[in-house]
């Protein structure tokens with residue numbers, strides 16, 4: 001199984017267009033600190049890749065990775081489809097950018113599909129441009145990543161009922177946010193991708209404990225970070241992101257897992273954006289890593 005990390009930033013990216021915070025200003029001064037919106041490409045077969053989430057950076061993300069470039073046919077793309085972990089705007093806005101495709105396959109749970117179809121009106125808007133097909137991610141059964149049915153298998157692990165703000169009035173469902181367990185039957189190896197973690201349910205823990213590689217929501221370093229930095233009156237947990245550090249934090253959980261563990265979806269307030277921050281040493285002491293936008297994982 002081959003995974004290419006396409007981005008590691010939370011909504012807004014780093015730098016965020018309207019933000020002069022230290023994280024964003026630091027990324028303007030040091031281009032190596034820039035991070036695109038969190039996303040992953042998973043190889044489904046020879047010359048076939050699925051993207052996990054479609055971010056506002058999707059065009060640049062495809063250009064930055066030669067494996068995702070079109071060819072040899074003039075309009076032949078290796079991008080076979082998009083798997084959604086949730087319906088948040090930072091994970092779905094890129095779908096509209098793929099309108100030049102002959103067809104666009106989207107794999108998502110029922111509530112995510114409903115949000116994107118009924119509230120964001122993707123089908124209505126894209127029908128004049130391309131053919132959108134949906135495949136359901138059902139949290140009770142394993143599906144093939146590739147529509148051909150071969151190769152990597154996916155299990156959607158329910159994480160939380162956190163709805164996007166634009167869908168605040170939509171019905172509750174335990175699969176508004178899922179983690180993806182990606183299993184390669186040929187190598188027997190498993191990765192778990194969980195870029196939006198409002199809670200750490202038992203099913204997520206079991207999947208994380210069995211995985212060879214775990215990539216987890218690292219939006220905020222600590223629970224008070226959004227309030228301290230003035231971006232929100234709410235704590236990280238109240239905003240739907242378990243922090244990395246502290247008693248509710250994910251670091252102490254990840255430190256007990258046998259697999260390789262990395263953080264993604266970093267917010268621009270996160271001290272980890274500064275490569276010299278002491279928080280990196282704390283993570284290293286726990287055996288944990290921060291993913292970057294060029295990371296390739298082979299399992």
Ligand code: MLT
Nearest residue numbers: 011088089090165239240
């Ligand atoms: C989140 O990760 O909580 C969302 O993407 C926030 C947002 O963009 O509204």
Ligand code: MN
Nearest residue numbers: 010011088090
């Ligand atoms: Mn987000």
Ligand code: ZN
Nearest residue numbers: 019021024268
């Ligand atoms: Zn900023």
